[in-house]
Amino acid sequence: MSKVSIITKKGVKREGKVVIPFEFDDIMQATVDGKKSQEIFLTINNDLLGLAKIIKKENGKETYLFTDNDYHEIEDFKNNVAIISIYDERFGNKYGLIDINLNILLDCKYDKITFLDDKLFLVDIRGKYGVYKLGDKTDKLIIPCNFSKITLIDRNKLQLDL
Numbered sequence: 001m002s003k004v005s006i007i008t009k010k011g012v013k014r015e016g017k018v019v020i021p022f023e024f025d026d027i028m029q030a031t032v033d034g035k036k037s038q039e040i041f042l043t044i045n046n047d048l049l050g051l052a053k054i055i056k057k058e059n060g061k062e063t064y065l066f067t068d069n070d071y072h073e074i075e076d077f078k079n080n081v082a083i084i085s086i087y088d089e090r091f092g093n094k095y096g097l098i099d100i101n102l103n104i105l106l107d108c109k110y111d112k113i114t115f116l117d118d119k120l121f122l123v124d125i126r127g128k129y130g131v132y133k134l135g136d137k138t139d140k141l142i143i144p145c146n147f148s149k150i151t152l153i154d155r156n157k158l159q160l161d162l
Helices: none
Strands: 005-010 011-015 016-019 026-032 034-047 048-058 060-066 080-088 093-101 103-112 112-115 120-124 128-134 138-145 149-154 158-161
Touching: 026 138, 048 120, 093 112, 103 112, 103 120, 128 149, 138 149, 138 158
Parallel strands: none
Antiparallel strands: 005 011, 011 016, 026 034, 034 048, 048 060, 080 093, 093 103, 112 120, 120 128, 128 138, 149 158
């Protein structure tokens, strides 16, 4: 029978004992596609956010992967991707993308990122918009940030305004 682990802000507890110590101001379940995750958690320390994920369960033991608590914002995961932001004193909030396996897909360098659909993201640099696409093998900026407005007309059509 597998032993139950409970994540608290002081660490992972199993049978009343802390088996993985850490200290956070708070820890809570992350939301993935509208549901609370049993494997991904938001960590909060000094008003900054990070993520923790159970990456392996074996013989009643769990292995966790953690990100640093560097983020000012982590949005809910949609289709295994979340928008993240860091704060830069010179430039303000900068946004990027992280996947459900805690891999950074896009560094935090955009002024804003918005989901267009499952694999397309509207990216903004200084009020100019482009489109970033997550691919099966490569992720890339498919439309440079040169447009004043980009609208998704349907799944295969975008309207670009200079």
